[in-house]
Amino acid sequence: MTVKTFREALNETLHAEMARDSKIIVLGEDVAGGAGGTGVEEAAGGIFGVSSGLFKAFGAERVIDTPISESAIVGAAAGAALAGYRPVAELMFADFIGVSMDQLYNQIAKFRYMFGGKTQCPAIIRMPTGAGMNMGAQHSQTIYPIVTSVPGLKVAIPSNAADAKGLLTTALRGDDPVVFFEHKALYPRKCDVPDGDYLVPFGEAALVREGEHATVVALARMVNFAEKALDALAADGITADLIDPRTTSPLDLDTILESLEATGRLIIVDESNPRCSVASDIAGLVASEGFDLLKAPVQLVTAPHTPVPFARELERAYVPSPDDIAAAVRKVVAY
């Protein structure tokens, strides 16, 4: 175990896996940076630094800077994957699926099925996601509900550095396309990360905390917020299971249902807008498959049905807070 940031965990995983498998390539805007400039080579290493050093280690052939052309980036990943490579494409911000969505949802996601199982498309599309930096309405969205709805895509949403490493490694060694979300606020966060090969299977939730009175399901940055909420609730003797699904497609509903067998009370925390969110989705699935376990209304803790506002005060009010989560837990426990 070594303490690492989320960013370092991702970066080191890319280094290790690219060294292991010569078919892995990385592409996107400024994944190296500096091409055509007057300064140094690899002037960027990804704007969040996740691909730092890859260009130096693996060269321009495998670490490919692209023009600002997201359809071409995701499409190139699609084609390279069909032709035997394992491309890792970066969208600078998840919000940019808007200019590349066809290649993601009509092409990459559907190839294997449309072509009768005769191919595979192991393209990985990485996307920094989420609010909290006052980046405004077009640079702060969660996006993962949209891709979770698309059959053929797998969706990974790590909440800490260890899972970031484990899920990315699994993605890179699997044969399916994966959309990989990295919450921007998590990049500098540290935790213990297993050394050497470390794989976190898809479709296996993490039981982050065990507790008695409720089941809290949370994703990405909200896992951390939920922990804060539970810390606060501990003073009042309220404890809860905290479950991080880690992948929303496939989704580990079983772990949630098992917890509900004991607690009967469900709170789902999702930074997304409420409608057709992962929060309402899990609530709906539980209402269908775990109805008998529920002893109280499911609590949905999400952002409101609004774009992400800019001003600090507004964005803070927009993002679900530890207090919001604590209030929801209290409500359902008191029910």
Add this chain to the structure above:
Amino acid sequence: MTVKTFREALNETLHAEMARDSKIIVLGEDVAGGAGGTGVEEAAGGIFGVSSGLFKAFGAERVIDTPISESAIVGAAAGAALAGYRPVAELMFADFIGVSMDQLYNQIAKFRYMFGGKTQCPAIIRMPTGAGMNMGAQHSQTIYPIVTSVPGLKVAIPSNAADAKGLLTTALRGDDPVVFFEHKALYPRKCDVPDGDYLVPFGEAALVREGEHATVVALARMVNFAEKALDALAADGITADLIDPRTTSPLDLDTILESLEATGRLIIVDESNPRCSVASDIAGLVASEGFDLLKAPVQLVTAPHTPVPFARELERAYVPSPDDIAAAVRKVVAY
């Protein structure tokens, strides 16, 4: 009242509203058709005929054929709406949001909010949707769950000719952007349509049928399938409320909850893939806001988590059928 097809209802509404309001314009691929060809003018009138005759009536200035450039089409609608017009843009198939999504979800949906309420963007984007014609994985999707998740967009999904007229009229007279879904299988279907001005408000569900034992919520073509299912169940003395939300954003949850007060049993039918669908969304909202009303597990009747297959036998198995709906109702009534 006059009996009309769904297609006729839409077409006549466009004619009437364009005559009433000179700010309404229509644009898209082949909305007229024939430009640059050797044949007649207005050779198409929309590939499903919805814009038929508009070019003759209103001319090339207001009925604008475009190149195959969906981002430009939706973007032009965005810009024209900001500049005081009421554009009605057509995507030939809803599936093509993949190549135009940014303009829809980052631009049109967010303008009013990002710009502090100082503008409005009354663009209407029409999209033929749904499976059932063996058009394959890239021409058969429902798409509406994706846009329902986007704050700033309103989403209309009529299930019959009368609602098609009423909702489109409301859309054209409102000041918000509307994504308007037209299920391809409904175009030739007929029903009584009110003459003259007819508006169906957004956010008001239709109680299509009243019944005793359950509440069935269905959208678009599935309303018709649900009716078939209920016809079959009547023989066994099983009846149900059948609710058609008509718009998913805003969503009339109250009508569903009211019905559940009487029935306690909910079946939601959605032709979409299951995850983050309108089905799981409504189920989740009910589990949150109507938990006490539920006497049995919510039944989700959706397509499977797969792309839409081509072969007749496969597509038939993919689309939820009246039998599937009847089975779900039986199950929940027997619970």
Add this chain to the structure above:
Amino acid sequence: MTLQKTELLTAYRLMKTIREFEERLHVEIATGAIPGFTHLYSGQEAIAVGVCMHLADDDYIVSTHRGHGHCIAKGCDVIGMMKEIYGRADGLCKGKGGSMHIADFDKGMLGANAIVGGGPPIATGAAIATKLDGNGKVTASFGGDGSSNQGTVFEAMNLAVVLKLPTLFVYEDNGYGEHTGTSYAVGSDDIAGRCAGFGMRAEKVDGADFFAVYDMAGDLFDQLRRGEGPAALECAITRFYGHYEGDPQKYRAKDEVATFRETMDCLRNFRKRVTDEGWLTDAELDAVDTEVMALIDDAVEQSKAAPPPDVSEVLTDVYVTY
């Protein structure tokens, strides 16, 4: 003209196979036996064949909604294709794809594509792969005049120039994108000119002349193989049928197709040229015709008799690992 006799016969056989495949589909579709909607390639055969004759199984192509010709030219199994179009269990894609989604990875055919402009970005990815493989392989990206207005296509062309990718962007200008004429929808009415603006060599040829297509494509592929970056090829052509089967074609003058069938028939042009030059005899060509007709008959008969996919197949092939 550098083709040997066997190659000439192959070219003719491929073009004739495409033609008869499509002519027969035209008949069969009218009976209602075939699901979905289908776009025929009749009239455009010289382009697919003139381009793909330069390619081996490990060179790649991407195709369009009007993809049957590209598939056949790239070597896809004709019977498997026909079965796919009928939606049969042993179709090339198990009946899951249909006419607009035929692919064959053993033949380097990366898929027809029902999204206009869907293919070219994918072609750049395949070209990145072969460039990394360092094996001198190339990728051809087929598209129509209409597709040339799609943003994804422009992005792909620019990326190919930036990365010096071995991609040939083939534009088949058949005069229309659905019901709209090229001269209206392509602002400059000059697709090759637009491609040249992206910084690549761009040429125009008569798409009804197999030899013109073949020679120019060969020249451009040579450039690609020398690592000199992408190129574009605009081919002027017509389609003998509507956009899709059932299209009333009101956008076309009544006699347009009849005239074009006289003046722009690549098969007729080919036969005239090879017999005029004495490269092949009518008898040799007729023998190919007979063979092709038998193949198509067989394909249709087998397809009609073939079983549909089992409904359990709906749920398979979504992921490699679940």
Add this chain to the structure above:
Amino acid sequence: MTLQKTELLTAYRLMKTIREFEERLHVEIATGAIPGFTHLYSGQEAIAVGVCMHLADDDYIVSTHRGHGHCIAKGCDVIGMMKEIYGRADGLCKGKGGSMHIADFDKGMLGANAIVGGGPPIATGAAIATKLDGNGKVTASFGGDGSSNQGTVFEAMNLAVVLKLPTLFVYEDNGYGEHTGTSYAVGSDDIAGRCAGFGMRAEKVDGADFFAVYDMAGDLFDQLRRGEGPAALECAITRFYGHYEGDPQKYRAKDEVATFRETMDCLRNFRKRVTDEGWLTDAELDAVDTEVMALIDDAVEQSKAAPPPDVSEVLTDVYVTY
């Protein structure tokens, strides 16, 4: 050169206002007082002003993530802008938009845009509107060199040619898109050439020369107003700061900016020209400087003191009707 003295003073005032607005932001951002991330327009002023001087309030522009200059040149209230960038309740967009989403519909400013390539399709829609209005109004679509590689931009240019829209596509080539050079990312390294390939007139000018921009833009707008369809204007320029505030700019030679500040400063160029020609005196220009500095001071002071939006504002302005 057709400008009157008052117009010259206006041009200078606008350019100077942009410059000082940005220079001051550079300082204030370093203190951490301003939320989000901000892209400064310093160095590019002659382009925004040279173009927008031709426009009235009911002509339209669309802008980019680097939009402050376009806003000021189009007449947006400078204090309202500053407050918006600080995220204040009475900012131009109530603090909901921020630096990348400033708009002012009374001034025909249809919005900065944080999506590269987001603006040009919107510009075509505005141009469709003015064409229908028949009022001879025009739309300018601003974009960077990097944006010129985005598919949406190509689609917009083609649509504008097809519909003969009065849209001017302005490309500000400041040498970089984030950390990547134009010469790498624009395949042909010739943006205007690529635009010309779409079938429109496309010109290049020195973006540090106000008069060059102004004259050429005027010529192109005349063409637009005559109904002769769209045009493109490529302006060679540099930016005096990083891509965003905080950018370490490793992609730039150490002395690059310093050199450019000497050689490519549009304000310096302007002052030299107008004083050399005797059109304005240094004293007149200095008076403008003083006035501008006071305005910017005032804007910053007011912004610092202004209250933030009430949190209830999170929920408003999503729809007109709920």
